[in-house]
Amino acid sequence: MVQGSANLNTEVNEKWLQEYIDSWVDFFKKQTVDGEVADYIPILARADQEALGISIIGKNGLTIRSGITEEKFTIQSISKVLTFIVACMERGLAYVLNRVDVEPTGEAFNSIMHLQISQPKKPFNPLVNSGALTVSSMLEGKTSDQKLETLFLLLEKIIGYRPELNIETYESERDTSMRNRAIGYYLLEGGYLESDLGITLETYFKQCSIEITIDDLARIGLVLSNDGFDPYTNEEIIPRAISRLAKAMMLTCGMYDASGKFAAYVGIPAKSGVSGGIMAVVPPRVREDDFPFLDGCGIGVYGPSLDKQGNSIAGIKLLKHIANQWDFSLF
Numbered sequence: 001m002v003q004g005s006a007n008l009n010t011e012v013n014e015k016w017l018q019e020y021i022d023s024w025v026d027f028f029k030k031q032t033v034d035g036e037v038a039d040y041i042p043i044l045a046r047a048d049q050e051a052l053g054i055s056i057i058g059k060n061g062l063t064i065r066s067g068i069t070e071e072k073f074t075i076q077s078i079s080k081v082l083t084f085i086v087a088c089m090e091r092g093l094a095y096v097l098n099r100v101d102v103e104p105t106g107e108a109f110n111s112i113m114h115l116q117i118s119q120p121k122k123p124f125n126p127l128v129n130s131g132a133l134t135v136s137s138m139l140e141g142k143t144s145d146q147k148l149e150t151l152f153l154l155l156e157k158i159i160g161y162r163p164e165l166n167i168e169t170y171e172s173e174r175d176t177s178m179r180n181r182a183i184g185y186y187l188l189e190g191g192y193l194e195s196d197l198g199i200t201l202e203t204y205f206k207q208c209s210i211e212i213t214i215d216d217l218a219r220i221g222l223v224l225s226n227d228g229f230d231p232y233t234n235e236e237i238i239p240r241a242i243s244r245l246a247k248a249m250m251l252t253c254g255m256y257d258a259s260g261k262f263a264a265y266v267g268i269p270a271k272s273g274v275s276g277g278i279m280a281v282v283p284p285r286v287r288e289d290d291f292p293f294l295d296g297c298g299i300g301v302y303g304p305s306l307d308k309q310g311n312s313i314a315g316i317k318l319l320k321h322i323a324n325q326w327d328f329s330l331f
């Protein structure tokens, strides 16, 4: 479905854009058979492996959706971009960057090998679990609900409603996540955490269990595309410097050990989550060519069938195709 009026600076009209997107979703949906739905958090195994949906929301108001577009799913690791933004807004960039670095690890999201080998004074980046738990520990507030209140308020401002916490998903991860508890104890031993480990883990499991849609992800991506300003109200929601750093983190670390390939072959900041979400940011481009969304857009993708790196296998292929067809790449 295409919404919103748009003075497309291209000959291609909205009907053609929708037909393109529909055909591309139909084509890449077939690739879902090559992946697997996550099941290490038991409740995630309920997802439909063949599901694939996309929402693209432009600064010019044009919205294109296709495939599974209404599904609510948990944000999972995409929340790490948002807690990093909130921590920077609450504590200041210098405080956060003094406690978590901005370097990719090239390893799985829940690995601590890089920490054990390099013994750095701070976790490598805020988008792997070691860095994300460190960031969750520094959010203001004593309880997990207090720590996440600013995140909920930020989300409400961007997506227009207060999202729900999926309690079943929270409990499913809380009751099974040995790996994150091990990472948490390693961080505690290294003096990285600013809060009680139990509260930090509770905060992290809750932030990952916030329910969103692909439209919500596209709206967040659009604000980041617009350097932290809401293009419809022109209100600065995220300070520009923080928005830019968040995009840099997404570009270099957002797709885990596939981040290098994604930056090279897709070329836009993106963050994935194991429930199959991808949030992508397409900044304004200076090309004069006839492409849609030249002044930027946000993209939300849902495709729970994952590849070995824990990214949506069909979602990545769909994004790569669209980025190449519509010249989204930064480079």
Ligand code: GLU
Pocket (backbone or CB within 6 Å): 075, 076, 077, 078, 109, 110, 129, 173, 180, 208, 272, 273, 274, 275, 310
């Ligand atoms: N809650 C998940 C975990 O920590 C998030 C992983 C992801 O989405 O990449 O394992």
